[in-house]
Amino acid sequence: MKVLVAVKRVIDFNVKPRVKMDGSGVDLANVKMSMNPFDEIAVEEAIRLKEKGNATEIVAVSVGPAKAQETLRTALAMGADRAILVQTDDEVEPLAVAKILAKIAEEEQPGLFILGKQAIDDDSNQVGQMLAALLGWPQGTFASKVEPQGDHVSVTREVDGGLETVKLATPAVVTTDLRLNEPRYASLPNIMKAKSKPLATKAPGDFGVDTTPRLEVLKVTEPAKRQAGDKVGSVDELVAKLKTLGVVA
Amino acid sequence: MKTLVLVEHADGAIKDATLAAVTAAAKLGEVHLLVAGKGVDSVAAAAAKIAGVGKVHVADGAHLEHQLAEDVAPVAAALMADHDAFLAPATTTGKNIAPRVAAALDVMQISDILSVEGADTFTRPIYAGNAIATVKSKDAKKVITVRGTAFEKAARDGGSGSVEKVDAGSHDGKAEFVSAEISKSERPELTSAKIIVSGGRAFGSSDQFHSLLDPLADKLGAAVGASRAAVDAGYAPNDYQVGQTGKIVAPELYIAIGISGAIQHLAGMKDAKTIVAINKDEEAPIFQVADVGLVGDLFKIVPELTDKL
Numbered sequence: 093m094k095v096l097v098a099v100k101r102v103i104d105f106n107v108k109p110r111v112k113m114d115g116s117g118v119d120l121a122n123v124k125m126s127m128n129p130f131d132e133i134a135v136e137e138a139i140r141l142k143e144k145g146n147a148t149e150i151v152a153v154s155v156g157p158a159k160a161q162e163t164l165r166t167a168l169a170m171g172a173d174r175a176i177l178v179q180t181d182d183e184v185e186p187l188a189v190a191k192i193l194a195k196i197a198e199e200e201q202p203g204l205f206i207l208g209k210q211a212i213d214d215d216s217n218q219v220g221q222m223l224a225a226l227l228g229w230p231q232g233t234f235a236s237k238v239e240p241q242g243d244h245v246s247v248t249r250e251v252d253g254g255l256e257t258v259k260l261a262t263p264a265v266v267t268t269d270l271r272l273n274e275p276r277y278a279s280l281p282n283i284m285k286a287k288s289k290p291l292a293t294k295a296p297g298d299f300g301v302d303t304t305p306r307l308e309v310l311k312v313t314e315p316a317k318r319q320a321g322d323k324v325g326s327v328d329e330l331v332a333k334l335k336t337l338g339v340v341a
Numbered sequence: 342m343k344t345l346v347l348v349e350h351a352d353g354a355i356k357d358a359t360l361a362a363v364t365a366a367a368k369l370g371e372v373h374l375l376v377a378g379k380g381v382d383s384v385a386a387a388a389a390k391i392a393g394v395g396k397v398h399v400a401d402g403a404h405l406e407h408q409l410a411e412d413v414a415p416v417a418a419a420l421m422a423d424h425d426a427f428l429a430p431a432t433t434t435g436k437n438i439a440p441r442v443a444a445a446l447d448v449m450q451i452s453d454i455l456s457v458e459g460a461d462t463f464t465r466p467i468y469a470g471n472a473i474a475t476v477k478s479k480d481a482k483k484v485i486t487v488r489g490t491a492f493e494k495a496a497r498d499g500g501s502g503s504v505e506k507v508d509a510g511s512h513d514g515k516a517e518f519v520s521a522e523i524s525k526s527e528r529p530e531l532t533s534a535k536i537i538v539s540g541g542r543a544f545g546s547s548d549q550f551h552s553l554l555d556p557l558a559d560k561l562g563a564a565v566g567a568s569r570a571a572v573d574a575g576y577a578p579n580d581y582q583v584g585q586t587g588k589i590v591a592p593e594l595y596i597a598i599g600i601s602g603a604i605q606h607l608a609g610m611k612d613a614k615t616i617v618a619i620n621k622d623e624e625a626p627i628f629q630v631a632d633v634g635l636v637g638d639l640f641k642i643v644p645e646l647t648d649k650l
Contacts (some may be wrong), residue, residue, distance in 0.1 A: 221440035230516035306449035321632035
């Protein structure tokens with residue numbers, strides 16, 4: 093079966109984002125960008141399925157600016173076979189991304205579409221579920237284990253309180269949680285090889301999807317700052333302090 | 342405006358996160374509830390008693406027992422013909438179902454709201470809580486998930502809603518529930534606990550994590566949490582994880598022990614009323630947000646603290 097993987101170019105997770113003074117957004121000029129960490133897990137899982145003989149071809153897909161090519165090259169260097177960039181400089185909301193991905197899924201006919209559970213920039217956690225709904229496919233969100241078995245896939249999900257296992261008829265959508273796997277690093281020879289793998293560039297208009305935002309961002313502000321408090325020197329002082337604050341009896 | 346709130350329930354009991362969603366919904370207008378499940382008459386009766394609730398829509402069917410998104414979302418989407426907003430708690434259940442409802446209605450979802458600023462304007466955290474966005478929805482109908490710790494919980498009694506059966510839909514058949522493995526705990530639930538003691542990688546082993554933290558938690562009547570590092574190292578199960586990718590908590594008191602305070606962890610707990618940090622590294626970022634800090638060896642401090650409380 094063919095596996096599609098969606099990847100997003102986002103601010104590197106180690107960078108502390110800075111809110112712009114004018115409240116228009118987060119400053120991304122000259123900030124290190126990387127593949128969304130949950131998407132790395134998605135790519136890794138697709139590669140492992142191929143290594144186990146479950147997947148025949150892996151296609152990495154991204155919606156974003158020209159520079160998202162670098163993110164796709166990273167996926168290719170990890171082991172994806174080819175890539176599709178839907179290039180746009182506009183901010184594309186999860187609903188529009190899901191619509192574009194749904195069109196690509198209809199063209200490519202994958203058995204599995206793997207995405208990260210959320211992007212660490214907008215923290216929406218929506219695209220996978222919306223994609224599944226648009227296609228009428230079942231969904232295995234927050235996956236910590238994915239096992240294809242014939243015409244279905246068994247997905248263990250991380251839910252509040254523990255784990256849940258569901259059996260999904262393929263084609264299906266899976267979104268990855270942190271503990272699904274540990275993504276590999278691309279080796280230098282593979283990074284070189286990735287440069288010659290096919291990467292098709294498209295535009296949202298090619299899929300007839302309107303990307304006009306439905307949500308208007310009025311402003312972006314810094315969260316209320318916490319004041320660092322006092323350090324105490326001993327457990328006795330700590331206990332006394334907690335009693336003064338009234339948090340313990 | 343008529344709102345429809347998804348009731349999250351398990352073993353016949355309504356979860357606290359639902360009550361916060363009811364409070365958010367009441368800011369928008371008339372509150373209706375959706376109870377979906379199998380044999381949920383008692384849940385529906387309890388839901389009707391929640392303060393401020395109007396109608397309780399009950400979808401009862403064997404295929405809804407495990408509240409799979411594939412089966413619940415169409416029921417909610419059908420009810421949205423008569424409602425203006427759909428709200429779900431931002432729990433794994435709500436996050437699983439709500440975007441499917443939004444896509445069915447062709448509207449954008451507003452995830453994890455912190456406040457209601459107006460009928461179409463909300464605030465929500467982005468970049469792991471490092472920025473707060475105020476967003477205005479241009480969609481005719483709103484689909485929203487609600488951060489449980491950002492709203493007061495509606496009272497469980499005092500309401501007198503009417504219960505009405507609705508079409509439970511049919512089984513999608515493409516998704517089947519197989520099994521669940523729920524961690525057993527006598528302690529309070531992490532997301533609703535007043536006090537949380539949380540441990541990091543510094544504990545060194547699962548045995549030390551539990552032998553040191555559990556007595557302290559029991560003494561305080563607290564829930565036990567963990568950093569991602571502690572979970573990845575296998576010291577605690579994954580549902581203990583506090584942070585951007587785990588649970589978001591806002592207890593009265595959060596005691597972070599052996600946790601350095603990475604931004605992903607802070608995103609999950611920085612709204613706690615009082616934060617106490619115990620760490621041997623006085624440069625650890627956790628001390629920048631802690632109200633009270635103690636620099637030292639947790640293996641000495643934790644037993645002493647447990648003794649003296």
